Amino acid sequence: MTGFGRGECKTEKFQFTVEVKSINHRYLDINVKMPRKIMLLEEWVRQQIKKYVQRGRVEVFIRMENIGISDAKLSVDTELAKGYYESLVLIKDTLNTRDDITTSVIGRFPDVIVSSENELDQEEILSVLESALVAALTELKKMRETEGLLLQKDTLERCDVLERDILSVEALAADVEAEYRNKIKQKLDEFLKVYGFESDPQRVLQEAALYADRSSITEEIVRFKTHISQLRDTVISNDGLGRKMDFLLQEMNREINTIGSKSSNIDVTSYVVDLKSQLEKVREQIQNIE
Incomplete structure (x- = not known):
């Protein structure tokens, strides 16, 4: 199912913006893009998403901004700076060169001034991120539910069409069996005549009835009608719709x-084509349903 949600949360130190979008997918596939400095929270983000989405490809974009604080802090290695200075003085005295040793010169030497990331307050970050993420997921879920209601309506309407067609097939079932029995009887009579056997009407009828019984479609019709009823119940419920419907x-x-x-009746064949077409349309729709 498709959907989109956006959430924001801001404090004196941080601001989070979260965008979540989902598209159709047979299974749950989560892709998270977030700042490197909070990558340790990725698994937590995934677990939160699973509370709202069970099926679909979900893409999450998390943007974090620091407010009033720097991402990095600077530190000075004074001992190293002193060592560089003494080395420069030694070089100056040895070579009798002009004295141009300045603070800016020493500061440019490796590791004299070191930049490192400020330690972040994980609890505060988690709280702000959660607020933004929940807002985005709530909006996403609402949009998906709206689409779900439309899909539910469409599927129930197709169930009505399936039921109408299978009832039409059921009305033809007796004629199909009688037609098949007559064809078998005719074939047996012709076979016996070709080989010069005397036809036993009672035996021929028994054999024809036996084959006709094997061609009966009554059981299949009964099971199909039961499945339609189960399909309706499943669509109306909200428990693992996609997988149950796929099985049905x-x-x-x-x-x-x-x-x-089993049937060569042209009317039955026509209904079979229509029924398969409707089933395929329902199957396409359930790929979008959780």
């Missing part, structure tokens, strides 16, 4: 394929 659609597709292979 696989089973429904299996039943439709069996019905299509």
Whole structure:
């Protein structure tokens, strides 16, 4: 499911801006981009996201700004500076050169002035970041829920179409079985005549009925109708929709394929095509649902 959320939080020392966006994905895939200085919090950020999102590709962008404080602090190695100075004096005296030893000259030597990052207050940073992240995720979730309601409505409407078509197939089921039985009976009669056997009407009817029973699509229709009911219940609920619906659609597709292979009735075949088309459309939609 797609969505976007943005959150900000500011204190006297820090300001965080968090942007979160999600696109369709079969599983949960989280990509976090954040400042290097707070990379230790990445796993914590991922755990917070999992509280709001269970499925989809989620991209998180975190921007941090220091307010009124410097990212770095400077320190002076006075002993090292003294050593450089004494070395320069020695060189001056030895070579009898002009005295141009200045503070700026010594300060440019390696490691005399050292820059290091200020230690950050992790607890304060975590508090500010959490406020911004929660605001962004709340907005994202709201947008995804809006889309989810539209997908729910569309799926329920398609369930109605599936039910209408399978009921039409059910109405044809008796005719399909009778038609198949008559075809078998006719084939058996023709076979017996070709080889000069006397036809036993009762036996022929028994054999035809046996084969016709194997071609019955009643069980598949009953199971398909049950799956439609389960699909509706799953769509209305809010518990692991995507995976449950994916399983149900696989089973429904299996039943439709069996019905299509058992029946040669042109009307049934037409409904089978329509049913498979609707199932595919639902399958495409559930890729967007958690």
